[in-house]
Every structure is written in C-alpha cells, then in structure tokens.
Amino acid sequence: MTVENVPQRETHAFQAEINQLLSLVINSLYSHKEIFLRELVSNASDALDKLRFRAITEPELLADEPALELRLIPDEAKGTLTIEDTGIGMSHDELVKNLGTIAHSGSREFLETLAQKGQKDVQLIGQFGVGFYSAYLVADRVEVVSRAAGKDQAAWRWTSEAKGSFTVEPAERATRGTSITLHLKEDQKEFLGEWRLRSLITQYSDYVGHPIKLQVNKSTGTGDEAKTETSLEVVNKASALWQRSKSDITDEQYQEFYKHLTHDWEAPLAWTHFKADGNTQFTGLLFVPKQPPFDLDSQQQRGVRLFVKRVFIMDRCEELVPQWLRFVRGVIDSDDLPLNVSRELLQDSQVVRSIRKHLVKKSVDLLEKLAKDKPEDYLTFWKAFGTVLKEGLATEAEHKDKLGGLLRYESSREEGLTSLADYVGRMKEGQEAIYYVYGESRKAVADSPHLETLKQRGFEVLYMTDPVDEWAAQGLREFQGKPLVSALQADLKLQSTDEEKKAQEQHAEGLKTLTEKMKDVLQESVREVRVSDRLTDSPVCLVVPEGGSPAYLERLLQQRGRGAGMPRVKRILEVNPKHPVIEHLKAVHEKDPAASQVAEWIELLHDQALLTEGSTIADPNRFARRMTGLLTQVAALAATPAPATSSPTAG
Secondary structure, eight states: OOGGGSOSSEEEEOOHHHHHHHHHHHHSOOSOTTHHHHHHHHHHHHHHHHHHHHHHHOGGGGTTOOOOOEEEEEETTTTEEEEEEOSSOOOHHHHHHHHHOOOSTTHHHHHHHHHHHTOOSOHHHHHHTOGGGGGGGTEEEEEEEEEOSSTTOOEEEEEEOSSSEEEEEEEOOSSSEEEEEEEEOGGGGGGGOHHHHHHHHHHHSTTOSSOEEEEEEEEESOGGGOEEEEEEEEOSOOSOGGGSOGGGOOHHHHHHHHHHHHOOSSOOSEEEEEEEESSSEEEEEEEEOSSOOTTGGGOOSOEEEEEETTEEEESSOTTTSOGGGTTOEEEEEESSSOTTOOHHHHHTOHHHHHHHHHHHHHHHHHHHHHHHHOHHHHHHHHHHHHHHHHHHHHHOGGGHHHHHHHOEEEESSSSSEEEHHHHHHHOOTTOOSEEEEEOSOHHHHHTOGGGHHHHHTTOOEEEEOSTTHHHHHHHHOEETTEEEEETTBSOOOOOOOHHHHHHHHHHHHHTHHHHHHHHHHTTTTEEEEEEOSSOSSOSEEEEBOTTOOOHHHHHHHHHTTOSTTOOOOOEEEEEOTTSHHHHHHHHHHHHOTTOHHHHHHHHHHHHHHHHHHTOOOSOHHHHHHHHHHHHHHHHHHHHSOOOOOOOOOOO
16 A cells, blocks of 8 residues: 555544453553563564565565664653564554454453453463553553565554554655554653663563664763763574573573563463484474463464574464464474475475474473472363363374373362372272263262262262363273273173172063063153163163263254254163162052053153253153142142051050
8 A cells, every 4th residue: 555545644443342452451550561561572573573484585575674673762851662673564554453453363252351350460461462552551652653574665653542543644764664662651761771671671582583672872982072872782692592502591581481482471380492303303492381371262273383493484383283282382493394384385294294293292291290290280280271181082092191191080089180090099909990970060970870889889980071071081992901981871881799690680570561661651762771780879860872972962062063963862761670769660550550650750750860961851841740740749648647546455
C-alpha cells in the first residue's frame, strides 16, 4: 500500500478484546512493570529472526541496512525510551491488524480468565502473544514507526494513548525496521537510567541472538572543552545459550533463557541440554513448564523452535514434536538441514525423523528423572500435563513401557496419586491383573457396584477419570507383565475355588427361570442376563461386552459429535443371586409368572443399573412413577398394624 492511496491520517477503534486487555494492563496493580522491556525486546528479536530467514532466499531485503540489531535509546529530556530494530518491519495494513486486534484464537476466554482470577501479574500476557501492550505498564502514550522490508516500501506511524482508539499516518524512516517510542509516565522515569537498562537486559535478554545496543552519554574534555558524546554499546552476549558448554551455564541463566523463550514468568520445573554427534548432528535445549498455557487443550502447534546453524527457521515446529509432548518448550539447532528448509522437506526428511526420535527420548528421560529425584515437582507436572502425556499411549505404542512408568492415578487404597509400579508392588497374592474403573470422577466410580467383589477380596482398583484414560489403558494393555483389566468389562476372570464355581453354577441354575424372564422383558436393551460373581451388595449391574465402550466414554463421544450414527453396544445384565430383592423377585415370579409386578420390577432394576453405570434412562418419567408406586407399597405395608398376639394366662 502506498502513501498516495491512503488518507494522511486515520483513526481506528481498538477491537473490544484489546480494550479489555488494555484496561487490565493499565488499571491492575502489577508487581513486575519491568517485564515490558523483555516483551518488546523479544518481539524485536523475532522481527530480526524473520528477516534473516527471508533473506536466505531474498538477499535484497538486506540492501538498505546490512546490520541485524536492536537499539535502546533513552531520552531524559523528552522522557522517552525507544526500542528500535532493523528487522522485517510492518506495512500499513500489518500495523492496523497486529496492533489493533487480537488474531489469537481463544482471546475472549483468555481475557475472561484474567478478569475472573483477579490477575495481579503479567506472566500470561506474553504467553498469549500480546506482549506489545505491556508497554502501557510504564507509558501513557506509545508511538510505533515501521517500514516493511522490501523495495519501495513506505513508513507508517501508529500512535495511541490506550483510550479506545489509535491513529495511523505516513512517516519518515530511511531504512526497514520498527521503532517503538514509549512516552514514560512520571513515576516510571527510572527506565531511562543507563544502569537500570543494562541490568534489565543482562537479567532478561542476555541470550538474544542479536546485538542489543544501548545509547549512552559520555563526557569528554574538561572545563570549556567539556562536551557530551553519545555512542551505542552492546550490552548482551548475543550468543546462543544452547551452543555454550553446560559447565559454563548456571541454573539461573537456564531459567532466564526459558522465560525469554516462552514469555513465562515462572521458572521451569526441569530442563535437559544435550548434543547429538552421530550420523545426525544437532544441539537441543528442552524445558518442562510448571504451569500450562490457558489454551493447552486447543493448541495444535508445538513449542519447540527450529534453528539451522544458529539461524532461526521456524517457531513451534510440529514435525519435531509429537502431539502428546506439545507442552515441551525449547530449541533444536541442526547442522544437517539446509537453511532454506520447507514444510514439505521437514515432513519427508530422515534428519527430522532422527531428531524427533531423539527429542522424544530426551523428553521422556527428563520426566523419568524428575519423577525419581523430585517426586513433588513431578506431581505438579502431572496435574498440569498428565492428561496430555497419556495421549502418547493412545497414539504411539513404541513408548508405552516408559510412559506406563510415568502414569499416576488415584485408587481405592487411599487418597492421593499412585504409580503403576507401586500398585504392582502392593498386589495381593493370587491377584493376576491391574484392575481399574473408568468414569467421570472419583466420586462417580468409588462406590460403583462393579468394584464390590474386588474390594471384598482386597484388590486395589485404579480410578481413571480423564477422557483419554480408556484409550490410554487400551494402548498400554499391560505393565510389568500384569494385564490392565477394566472392572466394567464382562470378562473379568476372577480366580475362584472349586467350591465357588460349583456354587455359581447352582445359583445360575436356580435363577434360570427368572433370568430367562428378565431377558425376555429387556430383549431390546440387553444382550444377555446372567448370574454375577462380582456383586456382593447391589442387586444388578450392567457390564460391557467385548467391543463395547463404557458409558462415560460413549457420552463424551456424543458430546463432541463423534458418536453420531454409532450404535450403542448392548450391555450384559448381571444379577446378584443372594440379594434380597432378587430372592423376592424370584419368589413372586415362581408364584405367578404372568404377574405384571415382575416385569415392572425388572425394568426398574435395569433403570437402576443404567444410572449406576452413568447412562441416561430412556423414560425418566416412567421410572419416577414406578419408584413412587414402589415407595407407596412400602409405606402401606409399614402403616399396616401387626396382628395382635394372645398373652399367656395363668393356669
């Protein structure tokens, strides 16, 4: 877009979400206002990285300014601080779009989360990708002058006082790049001091891979000859941290680099720094965050940056990281890939496959070490990212043994999380499997009738309550030679003595007439009716035959639109032959096989079994009427006076 076909000065309204964000930034009591410098320097560094990448195939973009650098220019007289870069720059339309709207998906949810939590810090703003607005922590007016790289590009000025609108107008700038000038608030003039700026760059941005130059004033001469000269001095090391020797890097330096890389205010839980020198040569630095970004569940892109020979190539390179490790952050720097690597090449590259395999191994090894050396920190990780990690069991069987060791679940043993290794170590003599139950919550599964005989035998049961757990269990299948068996499945295969088997056969024979009646009444709803060996306290339960899915999983699929058109696999109804309700029903049926009460009780028991497994009842009103009728009968019996008895007489 050229100056000629655009009005000399335009006024635009901020997007509603930007207004909300600015209000949070300006009016909340943030405790780390200096974060603005890290955010703006990081954005400028990204602009330089993008230019360097494009210049690989378009070297003419560097013609007007060969240097790739950042400059900090404080002006005490004007009360301004300018952050300037010689990067890719922005056009008129890019200024309007990038600084006036939030293109990031989930913006409204993000802002609502900030508001609801009464957020008093700015650590989420950088993660969300809107770090530019942190400038208003210290400035009451911001001016941006930018010129996009390329021939015949015009410069534009963006200006706003964060009061609902911004202006865009033509400007003068000799070379490509962007200058952000902050008109500092009166109580924020400390950020004009040389020492203050030097210390902030050293603390937050020392590892930026481009020179950060600070304009300083130096006095020369004395007396009448005294004068002040300005010069630019490099204040950062401007070298890739991941290329340095591990012995030369402190924990604090790793942590600050992580914060620079991710815009996360909290330090990572763990990290690994490695170099591969085999057939494929590359360096990696990977981090495990402490807290997830607010949009982790919807995030499809990965969190590892790709460099080739120290040149930034790609942010969030999904070819390097499987979806189930999308929480990992870091950098990979390859010596073997070409600088002009494309997405197509990445998808069909033996080098990339080798890097990916190595990255997965290093990530899993890092989690194993964290679990062993710092179990409390690992539980923090698990609560934040355990659901994501379990996706690996459902998608990549290659890593199931190691991932199995990283799993943590609640169980029937006690409150808190347990590992599968600890579970196996506690297994009772004669227990042949790792038992689990799948449902919506601990409360929903802890008292499930499916667990009655398991608990009676002293068998521990794992409570799986994540949506991905059923697929994860099917992917894992076994751990340390012990199969994973769902308590909801029809084929539970509990060990029984000869006496127990004989008793079970007798019960089945004794209830044969009733179970046949139940099958006839429920023929549209159940596949089979049989005597149960898993129930001790409940009269009936529904179990899932082979090929079927638990009720909670079916409901999830329906809610997500993935269960449409899928026929529900009929359940098997199991009957407890020792329960008083079943004994009474048997007696009533034997007395009058055609009694309407029998069919009603059978349907009522089936509805009860549906509720306990977490399914919905086809006709809730009919269920309620039957329940009311049953309670009325019980109440009538309770109100009937007992027959009088004669007192013995003295003879």
